[in-house]
Every structure is written in C-alpha cells, then in structure tokens.
Amino acid sequence: MEPLVRLDNVAVEFRGLPVLRGVTTAIASGCITALIGLNGSGKTTLLRTILGEVPHAGRISFRGGARPVTGYVPQRLVIDSRMPLTVRDVFALALQRRPIFLGVSPAALAKTRELLARVFRREVEAILDRPVDKLSGGELQRVLLALALEPAPQLLLLDEPAAGIDFHDQDHFYDLICRFNRELGIAVVLVSHDTHMVTRHADRVLCLKDGRIQCEGHPGEVLSEKGLAAVFGDKAAFHHHH
Amino acid sequence: MWIEGLRTIIERIAASLPEGFWLQAPFAIRALVMAILVAIACGSVGGLVVGSRMAFFSDALAHCAFAGVTLGMLLSLAGNDPERDQWMVPLVMVVFGIIVGVAIAFVRENTSLASDTVIGVFFAFAVGFGGMLLSTLRRSTFLDPEKFLFGSILFVTETDILVLSLMLVFLAGVLAWSYNFIVFSSFSPSLARSRGIKVRLLNFLFIALLALIVNLCLRAVGALLINAMLVVPAATAANLGRSARGMFWWTMLAALSASIGGLWISSTVSIPVGRGDPIQLGPSGTIVVLSVVMFFCSLTMRILRDRRAPAAAT
Numbered sequence: 125m126e127p128l129v130r131l132d133n134v135a136v137e138f139r140g141l142p143v144l145r146g147v148t149t150a151i152a153s154g155c156i157t158a159l160i161g162l163n164g165s166g167k168t169t170l171l172r173t174i175l176g177e178v179p180h181a182g183r184i185s186f187r188g189g190a191r192p193v194t195g196y197v198p199q200r201l202v203i204d205s206r207m208p209l210t211v212r213d214v215f216a217l218a219l220q221r222r223p224i225f226l227g228v229s230p231a232a233l234a235k236t237r238e239l240l241a242r243v244f245r246r247e248v249e250a251i252l253d254r255p256v257d258k259l260s261g262g263e264l265q266r267v268l269l270a271l272a273l274e275p276a277p278q279l280l281l282l283d284e285p286a287a288g289i290d291f292h293d294q295d296h297f298y299d300l301i302c303r304f305n306r307e308l309g310i311a312v313v314l315v316s317h318d319t320h321m322v323t324r325h326a327d328r329v330l331c332l333k334d335g336r337i338q339c340e341g342h343p344g345e346v347l348s349e350k351g352l353a354a355v356f357g358d359k360a361a362f363h364h365h366h
Numbered sequence: 367m368w369i370e371g372l373r374t375i376i377e378r379i380a381a382s383l384p385e386g387f388w389l390q391a392p393f394a395i396r397a398l399v400m401a402i403l404v405a406i407a408c409g410s411v412g413g414l415v416v417g418s419r420m421a422f423f424s425d426a427l428a429h430c431a432f433a434g435v436t437l438g439m440l441l442s443l444a445g446n447d448p449e450r451d452q453w454m455v456p457l458v459m460v461v462f463g464i465i466v467g468v469a470i471a472f473v474r475e476n477t478s479l480a481s482d483t484v485i486g487v488f489f490a491f492a493v494g495f496g497g498m499l500l501s502t503l504r505r506s507t508f509l510d511p512e513k514f515l516f517g518s519i520l521f522v523t524e525t526d527i528l529v530l531s532l533m534l535v536f537l538a539g540v541l542a543w544s545y546n547f548i549v550f551s552s553f554s555p556s557l558a559r560s561r562g563i564k565v566r567l568l569n570f571l572f573i574a575l576l577a578l579i580v581n582l583c584l585r586a587v588g589a590l591l592i593n594a595m596l597v598v599p600a601a602t603a604a605n606l607g608r609s610a611r612g613m614f615w616w617t618m619l620a621a622l623s624a625s626i627g628g629l630w631i632s633s634t635v636s637i638p639v640g641r642g643d644p645i646q647l648g649p650s651g652t653i654v655v656l657s658v659v660m661f662f663c664s665l666t667m668r669i670l671r672d673r674r675a676p677a678a679a680t
Contacts, residue, residue: 175560196560206604207417209553213610216546217553218561223545225614255608256553268557281560 126187128153128279128311129174134182136169136335143169144180145335153187153278156305156312158322158343161332167315168199170332171281174313192279192311195272197265199283199315211259211267212236212252218271239270243300262293269300280304282314286321294318298325319347372524388633393520397586397649400522401625403530404583404595409621410541411579412600413613414572418552422482423573425593426489427467427580432496432589434462434581435514439502452525456581463577466492471573475566517588517650519629526585533582540575548572549610587650594654598661599624605664620660628653 127150136144144166151157151174159167172178175196186192209217215236216228228236240248243266251263259267265285272280282301286294302325305312316322322329322343329346331338339346373392376399380392389395415424438458442451466488474484500511513521551558551565558565580592587595603616632652636644 172556177556177559194560196557198554198556198560206419207413207549207552207610207613208604208607209549210609214550214553217550217610218546220546223542224549224610225545227611253609271557 125153127151128187128192130185131174132183132185134170134173134180134184136166136173136178136180138169143335144173147182147335147337149330149337149340151279151311151313153311154305154309155327156302156314156325157328157330158326159313159315159330159332160317160319160322161338165332166335167332168283169335171283171313171315174279175281193275193277195277195280195310197268197272197280197282197285199285199287209256210253211240211256214256214267215239215271219274235274239274240267242273242304243267243270260293261289262297265289265293265297266300269297273304276308277310280310280312282312284315284317286316286318294321301325323347368528369524372527376524388630394633396522396524396527397519398626398629399527400519400530400586401629401649401653402622403527403534404586405599405621405625406618407530407534407537407579407583408592408595409599409618410537410614411572411576412596412617412621413603413610414545414548414552415576415596416600416604417549417613418572420576421593421597422485423467423470424576424580424596426470426485426492427463427577428584428589428592429489430463430466430492431459431581431584432514433466433492434459436496436499436502437462440499443502456529456585459584460578460581463581464574467573467577468570471569513588514584515588515590516648517584517586517591519586519649522586530582533578537575537579540571544568544571587653591650591654594657595621595625598654598657602657602661602664605661605668620657620664624657624660625653628656631656 129151131147131149134144134147135142147166147170159170161167169178173180174184175194176191212228212233213224216224216232219235220229220232222229222232236252237248240251244251251259251267254263256264256267269282269285280301285301286297289297298321301312301314304310314326326343328340329343330340331346376392376395380390380395383390389398415421435455435458438455439451441458442454470484470488473479474481477484504511547558547563547568550561551563551568555565576596580596583592583595599620600613600617602620603613607613607616629649629652632647632649636646638644
C-alpha cells in the first residue's frame, strides 16, 4: 500500500543552523513509527515539519495529494492561559462554533463524553469539570489524546507523549495508542526517549542524529546494542534501561 | 438623524426623572450610557487580554494613543476646520493604534527580543512622540491633555455614544466568530495550529480589535485608566470564575458594576474639606478605584475558598 506520508530530502534551518538534513522516509498507515535520538537531534522538528508548522526545503507528499486529517498531542503542554479552563471548556472550544461564553452545546458535550470515554475507564463525569491546569501529567495526556481523536485522524503525531508521567500511566497511555492504531488503522508517529516502550510498542524505529536519519527499521534490529551505540554514543546504556 | 433622535430620547428621560436625582441632567444620562458601553466593550475582551497575558501590551496601546492623538492634531492643524477635527483626530488615533499594535506583534515575532522589551520600546516612542508635540494638544479644542489622560465621561456627546455602539455591534460579530479560536490559541498555540486555527491571523485581528476598543473608549476613561478597565474586571473574574464561561460573565458583571457604581459615587458623593467647596470625585478615577476594591474583595474570597477546600483547589 502506498505510504500515507512521504518525505524526500527534507531539510530545515533555524536562523541559518541546519536542524534537519536530507531526511527521506515514508510513513505507512496502521504502523507505529517511533522517532528516537538525543536531545537536539531534530525529532520534534521533524514531527512539526510533518505537521506543517515549519518551513522546509525538500518535498513532503501525502497519499491522495491532500494533507491527511492529523491529530497532535504536544510535548508536556505548558498551559499559558490565565483563564480558568475546564476539560469541558477545552473540548467545547475545539468542537463547537457557539462562543464558549454562551455555554457548551449539547452536541459538543455528548461528543466530549464519547471521546473521553475512549481514554478514561470510568471517571469521565469527574474529569469533565476539572481545571486543565490541575490535571496530573497522565490525565492531561489522555485528555489531549482524546481531543486528537476528533476529527477522526488518519495520522496521529505525538511528541514525547509519556514524558513526565508515571510508569503505570505511561503503560496505559501506550496501550491506548496501540489500540487506536490497531482498531482505526491510523498512522502513528511518536517521539520518544524511552527505548523500552519503543521496543514494546513500535513497529518501526527512525533514529535521528544531528538532523540526519542514522538508521531505520524494526525495533529489534535498530535497538540492538550496536544500533543504540551508533545513535546515542556513550549514553546508549542509559537510554536502554530508562 | 440618529444623533438627533438619541438626543431627544435622552432629554425626555432626563425630564421625566424626579428633581435632584443624579441622572436628572442629560449629560449624566449620556455619561451613564457611555460607562455601560465602555464596560461592555472592555468586559467582553478583558478575559482574552488576561488569558493571553497581554496586560502590558494593552497598556502600551493606550499610551500609544498619546502619540496617535498628537499626530491627529498635527494633521488637523494643517487644515483649518474644527468640524473636521471631530472625526479626523479619532480616526488617526485608531489607525495609528492599529499600526503600532501590529508593528509590536511583527517585531516580537521576527526578532529574538523579549516581548516586554519590544512593548517597552514602542511604549517609550509613543510617550516621547506625544511629549515632543505636547503643544499641539494644548491648542486643541477637541481634547485637552488632562481629559486625554483621565477621560471626560461627563462631556461625551451623542456622537461618541453612537460611534461606540456601532463599534460594539462590530465587536459582537467578530467575537461570535473568533472567541473560541482566540481562547484555544491562548491555551496552546501549537495545538491550535495543529487543528487548522490560523493563530497568527487571529493574533493580528485581536490586536487590531484591542487598538480599536482602547482608542474609542479613551474619550470616556482616559489613556491612563483604560487599561484598568480591560484588566482589573477580568482579574477579578479570574478569582471568581471556575470556567471560561464563568470568567466571561464575571468580567462583564465586574466591569458593569464598577462603571455604574463608580459613576454614581462620583456624582453623589463629595468630600467636605476645611475651606472652600467640597471635593468632587473624578468619575473615571472612581470607577477604576471601585474596580480595584472589587478585585481585592474577590482575591480575599478566593483565598478563603481555597483554604476551605484545598482538595478542590489543587
């Protein structure tokens, strides 16, 4: 099957400094691709370039020509707003045209409940009126994942989705991603530092070093000691056990 | 025609009120209507200003009006038509305010300078430019410097009311379309962009809207106090509201209560001093002081609420 996204010789510069150099790869539907590499290797930039946020050289093409519907879960979202926003508010802002000061529409509320039920087991009603800046890391990531599921995405981009959340929540979060990937055939691209999680859940790994693809392939091959040493150098041991 | 109609209505209302009532004169009714309109305009965007951390930015826009009005006066002095000043000076102020606002956003976006540094530089330019040409303001029949700084709500005309009413209709339309997008962008710009929201465009639109509101409300409240009307009621609401909707309506309620209450206090209360006439309170100053008092009350309520229910607050 033709890949959903194809990158040909993609390069990005920030203020004259190269961040991505000649990245050529393809992303297939129904596959979980993990981007790994050291800090500053270009993982987040690559994700944001696919998202269409970063001006780039080279070519990014999509199956069928049009950009696929894309869900995005940002890295440890810094909530900068001083407005008291509840979970219900955030979904209403994204789902309804009615201005939020006129209240949440019944249709948006029903959709919110449905989306939250896909990522929370029971506590949907309890989470609805919680302020978003008071959610735990794991809860916030699940809320953002639920938000990314509407409109139904063909491509799901996650930037270190499990950073800063505890192990139990991480595991649950990755299980959810795998479930959506399997059930909906979504192409998933996620940035991760955690090779243990990548080995368990990813179908394919893309290793970046200094803005270039160092290696790519099945986690079993790429995340061998030799492969890790090529990407992480003397930090490989740390990442392998992290 | 509309202005005449409005004047007649105001005069009839004034005439129908009992002797000695604070709204018995047409100028007092005009002031009340203006105070309500200013409260609605500032209240409707106050939450967005506070939510997007733009308090310093809106303050800079208010001070830029100093340069705008000076420029307007300078241009109007080139001609010799006081009638023309009535629309020319506000128009130059609004356009100048929008240009400065957009320029601040542009410089901020395209340099690595800190946001408050960029705003501070434009702020300095505006005040410097206005100060340099202060003598043009002194020649003005349209606006004297004191009224510019502290407002002259008791001297507003039916035209001012009509212009602000039209602006409110425009504001309602823009907010109906963009309010959710602006709030979502302030929550997380990258998430907003990923959902196809034109964050940059909305940012410029909001800045232009803010410049329009600041410049059109300035006549009533003054350049030094307009920012208080934008920020303080919303800060009060942030203490009381528990959702985006709650914050909007608390802001509106705080702005309207402060405006109407402040105007009433300044119209009815005078402070006797030893010699001479009792001191009359300035209306816009009283409105702002009342607004700040409300803020501290709300802050106390919030602290008490958080202490009572630490689990809910954390």
